[in-house]
Amino acid sequence: ASHSYSHLRSNAQCSSFGIAFDIDGVVLRGRVPIGGSPQALKRLYRDCGTLKVPFLFLTNGGGIPESKRALELSELFGVHIVPAQVVQGHSPFKNFAKRFENELVVATGKGDPALVMTEYGFKKAISVDEYASYFDHIDPVSQYKRWTTKLASEDNDKQTELVPRFNVLADRVKAAFVISDPVDWGRDIQVLCDILRSGGLPGQRNGGQPPLYIAADDLEYQAAFPCERLGMGAFRIALQSVFNRIHDNALEYTSFGKPNPFVFRNAEMILKQLQLYSDHHEKLIPSNGHGEAHSFKTLYMVGDNPAVDIKGARKAGDTWFSILTRTGVFKGKDNHSEYPADLVVDTVAEAVDYILKKEL
Ligand code: G3P
Ligand code: MG
Numbered sequence: 001a002s003h004s005y006s007h008l009r010s011n012a013q014c015s016s017f018g019i020a021f022d023i024d025g026v027v028l029r030g031r032v033p034i035g036g037s038p039q040a041l042k043r044l045y046r047d048c049g050t051l052k053v054p055f056l057f058l059t060n061g062g063g064i065p066e067s068k069r070a071l072e073l074s075e076l077f078g079v080h081i082v083p084a085q086v087v088q089g090h091s092p093f094k095n096f097a098k099r100f101e102n103e104l105v106v107a108t109g110k111g112d113p114a115l116v117m118t119e120y121g122f123k124k125a126i127s128v129d130e131y132a133s134y135f136d137h138i139d140p141v142s143q144y145k146r147w148t149t150k151l152a153s154e155d156n157d158k159q160t161e162l163v164p165r166f167n168v169l170a171d172r173v174k175a176a177f178v179i180s181d182p183v184d185w186g187r188d189i190q191v192l193c194d195i196l197r198s199g200g201l202p203g204q205r206n207g208g209q210p211p212l213y214i215a216a217d218d219l220e221y222q223a224a225f226p227c228e229r230l231g232m233g234a235f236r237i238a239l240q241s242v243f244n245r246i247h248d249n250a251l252e253y254t255s256f257g258k259p260n261p262f263v264f265r266n267a268e269m270i271l272k273q274l275q276l277y278s279d280h281h282e283k284l285i286p287s288n289g290h291g292e293a294h295s296f297k298t299l300y301m302v303g304d305n306p307a308v309d310i311k312g313a314r315k316a317g318d319t320w321f322s323i324l325t326r327t328g329v330f331k332g333k334d335n336h337s338e339y340p341a342d343l344v345v346d347t348v349a350e351a352v353d354y355i356l357k358k359e360l
Contacts, residue, residue, distance in 0.1 A: 016297040017359050018271035019044070019352075020264075023059035025304030025328015026348050030224035031076065035327045036349030038077045043352055045079055053356075054274035055085065058267050058301070060216030060232070060257040060308065062088035063111020063180035065119045084270055089215030089232070089257040090116060090179040092266075096213070097121030104171040106131045106195065108188050109180030109215070109232075116179055124166050132191050134168045135202055139187045172207075173200035178214040182235050189239050197247045209252055216257030218308055222328035258303075259312030264320060268299060298359075302351045304328025306336035314339065323351045 021027055027037035044053040057073065064072075066083040074081045090109075097120045107113035108128035117125030132138050173195045182188045191202070192212070199207015218231035236255065243251040257263060275294070301316075302323045303309020313322035324330055324341035325348055335344050345351050 016294065017053070017300065017355070018268075018275065018296055019053060019055040019300045019302065019355060020058040020267050020271070021055065021348065022258075022301075022303035022305070022309050022328075023057050024061055025222035026302055026325050027057075028076070029222060029328070032224070033076055035325060035347030038079075040347075040349040040352040041077050041079050043356060049080060051274065051278045053359075054271045054278050056087055056267060056270055056274065057081075057085060058087050058258065058263065060089040060218050061180060061221070062090045062116070062215055063109055063113070065112075065116055066091065067119075084273065087263070087267060087270065090177070092256050092262075093117065093177060093179065093213065093215070094120035096175070100175055103174035104166060104168070104200075105175045105177060106173050106191075107177040107179050108182050108192070109178055110183050111180055113177070113179045117177065124171075126165070126168065128188055128191055131168065131173075132187060134164055138194065138202060139190060141186070145184075173210055175211045175213065178212070178232060178235065180215060181232055185235060185238060188235075189242055192239055193243050193246060196243060196251070209249065212251070212253040214253055214255040217255040218257070218305070220329065222304060228329055258308045259315060261312070261315050261317075264299075264301070264312055264316030268296065268319070271296065271299065300351075300355055302348055304330055306330055306339040306341070310336065310339040310341045313341075323354070325351060 026035065027041070028034060041055075044051065044055050046052045062069075066086040066088060069086045069088065070081045070083045073086065093116075100122055102123050104124045104126065105117065105122055106126055106128050107117045112127075114125050114127040114130065176192055176195055194202035196209050196212060197207075198204040200210045201207065214232055214236055216231070217233040217236060219233040219237075220228035221231045223229040233255075236253065240251045240253070275296075296319055299320050300323060301309055301313035301320055302325065303313070304325050304327060306324060306329070310322045310324055313320040321343070322341040323343045323345060324336065326332070326344070326346050327348070330336060330344075332344075335341060343351075343354065345354065
């Protein structure tokens with residue numbers, strides 16, 4: 001996308017821009033703020049604490065409900081972030097809640113996958129951790145695992161037998177969801193293969209594959225270690241490779257998250273709602289809002305991963321202006337060769353500085 005900036009200067013009064021920030025490798029590494037992110041984000045609020053610039057977080061990560069993540073991020077950055085400003089890889093899963101409302105679905109990934117799904121409205125969502133615990137010997141190496149998975153029922157009374165919340169052993173799993181980076185890849189590959197090749201009843205052989213939904217397809221992400229770590233895309237490749245060797249039909253799956261263009265369209269819709277708050281100097285509490293949101297002239301995507309954040313912003317259309325930081329996956333001196341960003345900066349602080357100088 002080629003951009004000329006002259007039109008932005010002539011419209012300096014109107015908040016016709018918004019910002020989407022990637023999280024890992026841009027504002028955080030692990031749980032540590034990076035690149036001057038707390039100060040940079042504060043610049044997007046007025047002194048009275050109301051939102052001045054519509055912005056949100058657009059991450060492929062997840063594992064906890066948006067409401068909880070908003071609180072966590074507010075604490076880390078020292079600004080007031082509302083759940084609407086947190087778009088995670090699994091956020092689109094709430095659109096499946098109606099379809100699978102009363103069906104048994106399993107979810108895996110770090111954090112609390114069952115809680116995420118339950119908050120979206122799934123009434124019979126269960127974590128793979130819990131699901132596997134009802135099947136004796138489903139993981140033949142579990143006794144060699146030094147870590148323990150604490151289940152809610154174990155917290156209450158260690159003596160009581162695990163009582164399934166649903167008729168887990170007889171109920172067919174109707175869909176499987178990978179909501180974030182899986183913790184126990186070996187166990188998850190085994191149990192997901194069991195579910196997917198048996199038509200949702202582990203231990204049986206035949207049955208059509210239930211749908212598999214994966215929150216994102218990042219091969220690698222930055223995290224806290226000096227080199228990138230394997231992400232959900234790597235897990236997907238591992239699961240798919242094994243499944244395709246043990247099963248006649250190739251694995252069918254749908255992955256969400258950046259760089260899919262619908263993620264950016266959805267972000268634009270949410271930013272429009274946030275624009276109403278910022279234009280009317282409102283505190284960030286849900287209300288019906290006033291007036292009509294106007295179209296954005298420019299939407300900025302600030303990301304660290306060329307194949308995910310920048311590729312996605314480029315595909316999303318000319319409104320999107322991509323800014324690549326050097327604090328995460330991308331560490332090059334010049335622009336990325338395959339997915340060049342509209343601008344390359346060292347840190348998110350530099351990105352915000354550039355945007356505010358252009359726009360305000
Ligand atoms: O697991 C999270 C990682 O895949 C990506 O996070 O915030 O860089 O989109 P983010
Ligand atoms: Mg990132």
